[in-house]
Each structure stands twice: as structure tokens, then as C-alpha cells.
Amino acid sequence: MHGGGVGDVVVETSGLEVGYGDVRVCAPVDLVLRRGESLAVIGAxxxxxxxxxxxxxGLLPPLxxxxxxxxREVDERDRxxxxxxxxxLDADAYFPGLTTREHLVLTARGFGVAEAGRVVDEVLEVVGIAHQGDTLPDALSSGQRRRLLLASGFVRPRELLVLDEPxxxxxxxxRRTLARLLRDETARGGAVLYATHDETLLRETGSPALLVAEEESRVLSSAEACELLAAGL
Structure with a gap:
């Protein structure tokens, strides 16, 4: 992650402890993610x-x-x-009764996207399910539903894109298309934070990686992280 001004910082954590209730699940996390950068999160x-x-x-409070x-402090209620x-995240959620395309158009319009239909059609083409635009999500295959879920993140405005094992x-x-999309995301000045087990995705994005573990959480170079994933982390 390159050096830059304070105004470039998108995500910053200091001694961040995460978990459920009062049970911490990993060592404290320190990271800085700036505009134009991606950071993978890896671990067992x-x-x-x-x-x-x-x-x-903002879906869980820090411990x-x-x-x-x-x-600003994280507040997912803040407009x-x-x-x-x-x-x-890894949870399929769709508007009941809407087709694949209608679901994405409604999402895009809800975030004020101009020419929402055109944007949605472009994203559907990129993720390879344009021919399923008139299909209800429940009728899609598992892989197609995953593409739809990813598309829902790419049809809306964003400065930070967070993906859980995309x-x-x-x-x-x-997967190669996804790596290109993430590279394009950072090339236009966006920031990407994503969890992954995929060595190829990590290598093709060139991302450094935050290794989270019980004893220590630390940032590794892309090469170091790829070696760990190749070894079966």
C-alpha cells in the first residue's frame, strides 16, 4: 500500500478488536487502505x-x-x-418477484444512479448473465446467483467496495474477470477490501494481504500471501 496524504485514506484501523459478544476472534488489526488500493484479508x-x-x-460493533x-467513525445508518x-457478503438476498435485471435496476436507482438501465445492462454483460436478465433469481444456478450478488455491488456508486470471498x-x-474488475476498481481511484482463499485472485490483483490469526494479525506482501495460500492456508 503506497504512501499518500491523509485525504487519501479510506479505511484505517488501530488496535481493532473484532468478535461476538465479548469473545475476540483474532489478534488486533492495524491497517491503512487508501484510494486506488486493494487489500486482501486471508487466514484459516x-x-x-x-x-x-x-x-x-458497521454490521458488528468493534470490541x-x-x-x-x-x-469518520463507522455508522451504517449514516446516509x-x-x-x-x-x-x-456471502448471503443471497433478493427482492421477491423481481427478475434479475429488475432487481439490479431497483438497486441502482435506489442509490441515484443516472441511466440505471444502461449501467445494469453493462454490468450484466460483464459478469456473464445478460441472457438471464428476465429470469427470477430463484431460477438461477448457484454460480449465476453469485454473479448476480456481485453485480449488485458494481451497479451502485461507491468509494469503498467490500467483498467476502467473492x-x-x-x-x-x-474469477479472471473478477480480478480484472477489481484492478479496474482501483485504477479509477476506488478502494477494495476483500477476503479470499484464492491464490490466483490474489496474484492477479497484486494486492497485499492482511493475515488475521489468533496470535498476531499483520500485513504481508502479495508474494508472501500467495505463498501461504499455495501452501494450503
Whole structure:
């Protein structure tokens, strides 16, 4: 993660403790994520990757330490926060009775996207389910529903994109497309925070990685992180 001014900082944590109730799931987290950067979160199953993401998104309160997004304390009820932060977690959630395209158009319009239909059609094409635009989400395959879930993050405005293991249920070709989308995201000045087990996704994005563990949480280079994932972390 490159050096930059204070105004470039999108996510900053200091001694952040995450968990449930009063039970901490990993060692405290210190990180700085700036505009134009991506950061992977890696670790063994159950190490706290998703918990870190949920805390950054304001879905869980921190147990200790500090977390700020865009220079403010996290508050997912804040309209400015919701307008700037797009989170895609591992939970399918759709508007009942709406087709794939209608679901995305409603999402885009809800966030004030101009020409929502055009934006949605472009994203549907990129994620490879344009031909399923008139299909109800329940009729999609597992992989197609995953693409729809990812599309819901890409059809809305955002300064920070948070993804929880976005590679799940995607084939190799779509994983490469996802890596390109994340590179494009940072190239336009956005910030990306994502949890992953996928060495290829990490290598193709070139992201450094936050390793979360019970004994110590620390930031690794992309090469160091890829070696750990290749070894079966």
C-alpha cells in the first residue's frame, strides 16, 4: 500500500478488536487502505476474516480499538456511509418477484444512479448473465446467483467496495474477470477490501494481504500471501 496524504485514506484501523459478544476472534488489526488500493484479508477458516469485514461495514460493533471509514467513525445508518460503501457478503438476498435485471435496476436507482438501465445492462454483460436478465433469481444456478450478488455491488456508486470471498462458486474464467474488475476498481481511484482463499485472485490483483490469526494479525506482501495460500492456508 503506497504512501499518500491523509485525504487519501479510506479505511484505517488501530488496535481493532473484532468478535461476538465479548469473545475476540483474532489478534488486533492495524491497517491503512487508501484510494486506488486493494487489500486482501486471508487466514484459516474461522480466523475472523468475515468478522473484520462486517466490523468495517458497521454490521458488528468493534470490541476494542478504532475503525474509521473516510475519516469518520463507522455508522451504517449514516446516509453518507451507505452512499460511499458497497458491501457484498456471502448471503443471497433478493427482492421477491423481481427478475434479475429488475432487481439490479431497483438497486441502482435506489442509490441515484443516472441511466440505471444502461449501467445494469453493462454490468450484466460483464459478469456473464445478460441472457438471464428476465429470469427470477430463484431460477438461477448457484454460480449465476453469485454473479448476480456481485453485480449488485458494481451497479451502485461507491468509494469503498467490500467483498467476502467473492470467488466462491465462480468458474476459472469468471474469477479472471473478477480480478480484472477489481484492478479496474482501483485504477479509477476506488478502494477494495476483500477476503479470499484464492491464490490466483490474489496474484492477479497484486494486492497485499492482511493475515488475521489468533496470535498476531499483520500485513504481508502479495508474494508472501500467495505463498501461504499455495501452501494450503
Amino acid at each position: 477458516n474461522g480466523s475472523g476474516k468475515s468478522t473484520v469485514l462486517r466490523t468495517v461495514l 476494542g480499538g478504532q475503525v474509521e471509514v473516510l475519516g 453518507r456511509f451507505r452512499a460511499a460503501v458497497a458491501g457484498v 470467488e466462491q462458486r465462480l468458474d476459472v474464467r469468471m
